[in-house]
Amino acid sequence: MSTEAVFKGWAGLDDKACQGNLKFQEFEPKKWDEDDVDVKILYCGICGSDASALSGEWGPVDNVCPQICGHEIVGEVTKVGTSPDNGIKVGQLVGIGAQSDSCRECDNCKDHKENFCPKQAITFNSPYGRGNGKGSISRGGFAKYWRGPSRFAIPLPDGLDPDIAAPLLCGGVTVFTPLERYGAGTKAKNVGVIGVGGLGHMAILLANGMGANVTAISRSDSKKEDAMKLGASNYIAMGDDLKKAFEPHARSLDLIICTSNPSELPVADYLPLLKPEGTFCLVGIVPKPLExxxxPLIMGTAAIAGSNIGNPDAISRMFKFVVEKNIKPWIQKWDMEEINKAMPSFQKGDPRYRFVLVNTDNGGKL
Amino acid sequence: MSTEAVFKGWAGLDDKACQGNLKFQEFEPKKWDEDDVDVKILYCGICGSDASALSGEWGPVDNVCPQICGHEIVGEVTKVGTSPDNGIKVGQLVGIGAQSDSCRECDNCKDHKENFCPKQAITFNSPYGRGNGKGSISRGGFAKYWRGPSRFAIPLPDGLDPDIAAPLLCGGVTVFTPLERYGAGTKAKNVGVIGVGGLGHMAILLANGMGANVTAISRSDSKKEDAMKLGASNYIAMGDDLKKAFEPHARSLDLIICTSNPSELPVADYLPLLKPEGTFCLVGIVPKPLExxxxPLIMGTAAIAGSNIGNPDAISRMFKFVVEKNIKPWIQKWDMEEINKAMPSFQKGDPRYRFVLVNTDNGGKL
Known part of the structure; x- marks a missing residue:
């Protein structure tokens, strides 16, 4: 059973793309390699970096044309080559995150830490580097079909709703990885999450699922109720005076996941929240260098770290974990046909807490 | 068997103390508590912070008068109170490092992570905070006798030479702790050590003993031969162009221990040396904030950390470890009577790699 893929999607063609100006059109997929799969897209989450790319923050949109963004892709495999990874079969549900290839030859790839491969391809607007596909530009999930290396098409375990799986593929694994690395719930019993948004709400869900006491940290009280429902047991509204807001919580956290990325981050103000041997981990780039x-770093035996997405094995572990713990990101679904309404709404900060686009004609459910 | 302690030492009285101007005189020891010990000092290492205190870098020397510095103290217990810690007995050899007390009541103290106690006392020029001794100023090891809490007088295991033990008590444990925390030789197979000096040479010895491949990183080639003898398998002479020097070693290190603390540290230049998930750990304060x-922090999933000395249990583990691995810091010994020659020589950078002062009249061996 195989359906011939038709590669059409919502293309960004100029810097107004994000303002409701994506154009539905055909695009050239990756050139076929025998470890590739074609995937009929059912769902695709909207992540901040899609909006960054499509609004020209990362350079003029027409530098790569057409831009088919979207990198929280869930769909059904419709075609498998002769040498698939992951034991993938036609008909299977898979998810593709922000990374869609790596060199397979470096030490990182051999260790299955492909997210550290220096030659990795990201899932949108990035050239593939291997085989027939070398030079093909990666195309993401704001489309009807996706084609790419099967290693990066992660099978969904039984019990994982495919719409719920979508936002986990980039946003979810980005916070799952440092929570796992720094031992949330075990070594790091007390976890702070800065920012209650797309990534932050998943960090609260996951950290709570791992058994940590979670402190949500947000600008105002407006997200307190949601944060508590998500599993936080404490909430700090920062207001305008961080020192004052943090003082009653001094030395209370083993790990802070910072999902907020303002233009400037006064990281020194956050360090007193850490217990000794604690880690402040950023997952979003802050334009201005930290000072x-x-x-305090030495006296507190503290660390300031960064963390970048997660590898396919981490995505698999996360999938199993959320099924086991019955963790479900909070999503709002839009018909993908409505993408030109969804993107401006995303840009206004409307998601509570993640938008997922649905290809109803491919069988996705609103 | 008990000898009555006579508290005399080499006192810093003014900002010229470090230039050969320490005065041998009596001083008032800590007021006795029943968990205290008196220790007849045999050896005391000279550490950079003794020189900092005695040269007025930390405020005028006569703010605390007399300053009896020295915090790498090894000696023989001559008096034990009615409630000693560590099972200490008269006649036993013990070592005292940079910390000499803590509150015993906070969570850190209860976890035996006393080096994170917010009310800790350091071993020189710092007020004790408990019992009869409350308000007594701590006096260090540039003296004939030391008195202080037995919890911080760490028994030397059989097989550890007491002169060799001295520099381990501050410099040694300061690098042992992050090497242990970040898994040198196990998780962190490749360890870089910046600075081949007092702390750096011990970091090379210890990391090599833990089974790591050690890369020594120094300004010039002058310490290459020593570094290789100490156990380094690679050496980087940085010269004036860090980027060029580091390029052939890009992404080669899991952990960097930075024992160098210039007035300004271009930490961004060092990050490319780290493998993904690597840690750059500072153990010395750099006056200018890091930028x-x-x-790179996020893309490399890197961390920048600090680490502050070690607790008594860490010192005990380190003592056992160096005996097991037959690790010996490289020391030059001076009769403590010669302290006014030793300190200026220390200040000139003469140690290869640690000076240890010896009280020959107390039984210390030159």
Whole structure:
């Protein structure tokens, strides 16, 4: 059973793309390799970096044309080559995140830490580097079909709703990975999450599922109720005076996941929240360099870290974990035909807490 | 068997103390508590912070008068109170490092992570906070006798030479702790050590003993031969162009221990040396705040950390470890009577790699 893929999607063609100006059109998929799969897209989450790319923040949109963004893709495999990874079969449900290829030859790839491969391809607007596909530009999930290497098409386990799986593929694994690395719930019993948004709400869900006491940290009280429902047991409304807001919570957290990325981050103000041997981990790029005094870093035996997405094995582990713990990101679904309404709404900050686009004609359910 | 302690030492009285101007005189020891010990000092290492205190870098020397510095103390217990810790007995050899007390009541103390106690006392020029001794100023090891809490007088295991033990008590444990925390030789197979000096040479010895491949990183080639003898298998002479020097070693290190603390540290230049998930750990305070771009931190999943000395249990583990691995810091010994020659020589950078002062009249061996 195989359906011939038709590669059509919502293309960004100029810097107004994100303002409701994506054009539905055909595009050239990756050139076929025998470890590739074709996937009929059912769902695709909208992530901040789609909006960044499509609004020209990362360079003029027409540098790569057409831009088919979207990198939280869930769909059904419709074609498998002669040498698939992951034991993938036609008909299977799979998810594709922000990374869609790697060199397979470096130490990182051999260790299955493909997210550290220096030659990785990201899932949208990035050239593939291997085989027939070398030079093909990656095309994401704001489309009817996706084609790419099967290693990066992660099978969904039984019991995982495919719409719920979508936002986990980039946003979810981005916070799952540092929570796992720094031992949320075990070594890091007390976890702070800065920012209650797309990534932040998943960090609260996951950290709580791992058994941590979660403190949600947000600008105002407006997300307190949601944060508590998501599993936070404490909430800090920062207001305008961080020092004052943090003082009653000094030395209370083993790990802070910072999902907020303002243009400037006064990281020194956050360090007093950490217990000794604690880690402040950023998952979003802050444009202005951080300024860090070494005295509190040393006296507190603290660390300031970054973390970048997760590898396919981490996505698999996360999938199993959310099924086991019955964790479900909070999503709002839009028919993908409505993408030109969904993107401006996303840009206004409307998601509570993740938008997922649905290809109803492919069998996705609103 | 008990000898009555006579508290005399080499006192810093003014900002010229470090230039050969320490005065041998009596001083008032800590007021006795029943968990205290008196220790007849045999050896005391000279550490950078003794020189900092005695040269007025930390405020005028006569703010605390007399300053009896020295915090790498090894000696023989001559008096034990009615409630000693560590099972300490008269006649036993013990070592005292940079910390000499803590509150015993906070969570850190209860976890035996006393080095994170917010009310800790350091071993020199710092007020004790408990019992009869409350308000007594701590006096260090540039003296004939030391008195203080037995919890911080760590028994030397059989097989550990007491002169060799001295520099381990501050410099040694300061690097042992992050090497242990970040898994040198196990999770962190490849360890870089910046600075081949007092702390750096012990970091090389210890990391090599833990089974790591050690890369020594120094300004010039002058310490290459020593570094290789200490156990390094690679050496980087940085010269004036860090980027060029580091390029052939890009992404080669899991952990960097930075023992160098210049007035300004271009930490961004060092990050490319780290493998993904690597840690750059500072153990010495750098006066100017670090400037850190978040992009390489996130893309490399890297961490910048600090680490502050070690607790008594860590010192005990380190003692056992160096005996087991036959690790010996490289020391030059001076009769403590010669302290006014030793300190200026220390200040000139003469140690290869640690000076240890010896009280020959107390039984210390030159």
């Amino acid at each position: 860090i005094s070494t005295f | 850190i771009s978040t992009f």
